[in-house]
Amino acid sequence: MLSGRSHMVGVVIGGLDNPFYASALERLAIALRQAGLQVLLVQVDDALTLDTALDQLASYRIDAVVTSLAVGSQSVVQALSELHTPVICFNSSFVGPWISTVVSNNYGAGQIAAQIFIKHGVTHPVWLAGPAKNAASRARGEGFCDTLKETSDCFGKLVRLRGDDTYQSGYNAIRRLLQRGLRPDGIFSSNDMMACGVLDALRECADLRCPDDVIVLGYDNIPQAAWHGYDLTSFDQRTDQMVTVAMDMLNEALQTVNHPYSQTHTINAQLIERGSTRTGR
Incomplete structure (x- = not known):
């Protein structure tokens, strides 16, 4: 596949304290070695x-870049394109010459989350977003908020909070909300790490239980989501499929030598329903 090349692919990593990124890295590394x-x-x-x-x-002589991170701005798109090296990203809202992305259907998952809230009769919803520059989080929030606005009166009582994708930021955000005397009955968190903090804050600060008092949804379906202490409903990004598509893109990009290759492929997230939303247990 790489005749006349270095046979080396740069894998850019960050945020390995989040199990989603660690899992994506492991799958990427295995797939690349097998190739x-x-x-x-x-x-x-x-x-x-x-x-x-x-x-x-x-500074490196690499044939391509594969990463679970996103391109953050149009200026970076231009700088990466000038390297003339294929770049395959996960969940990037920016693409351009030489840059491709495999994205979870973040907006669609947000719509599904809103529909679950409506089904459960939520009247005081909360959207817990990640950092403002997190494009995937923004898309999840847009799908969630747009659907609530179009289909439910509860949108008027929607509370928007922000964390930094960590457990502690989710815990702190809900603790502060409860200290203000507000009691949500539905919380959609941009990722599972924050959602786990949300669940602990609900229990410890207000003795609230899921799903009787409040329903909680997360995103990423990290291993902790299935732990008995959390039993968290989450959206699985289907990392295996994302890696498979990324490897197909890489193969195609390396076959089109000296020609910019750019594709976007969207994969629908899979809802994994657990006790944080499942009634009648």
Whole structure:
């Protein structure tokens, strides 16, 4: 597949404290090795975007870049394109010459989350977003809020909170909400790490239980979501399929030597319903 090339692919990693990224990295590394490629790991501090890896990527002789991170801006699209090296991303809202992305259907999952809220008769919903520059989080929130606005009176009571994708930020966000005397009956969190913090805060700060008092949904379906202490309903990004598509894109990109390759492929997330929303247990 890589005749006349270095046989080396740069894998940009960040945010490994989140099990989703660790799982994606493991699957990527296995798939690349099975394809006979060497893996060069490039560590970045920013867990959301490739922006901080530009200088490192430019200094290595690599045939391509594969990463679970996103491109953060149009200026970075231009800089990456000037490298003339195929880049395959996960959940990037920016693409361009030489840059492709495999995305979870974040907006569609947000719509499904809103429909679950409506089904459960939620009257005081909460949307817990990730960092503002997290494009996937923004799309989830847009799908969720747009659907509530179009189909439910509860949109008028929607509370928007923001965390930084960590457990502690989810815990703190809900603790502060409860301290203000507000009691939600439905919470959609942009990721599972924050949702786990949400569940602990609900129990410890207000003695609220799921799903009797409040329903909670997360995103990523990390292993902790299935733990008995959380039993969290979540959206699975189907990482195996994302990696398979990314490898197909990589193969095609490397076959089109000296020609920019750019594709976007969307994969529907799978709802994994557990006790945090399942009634009648």
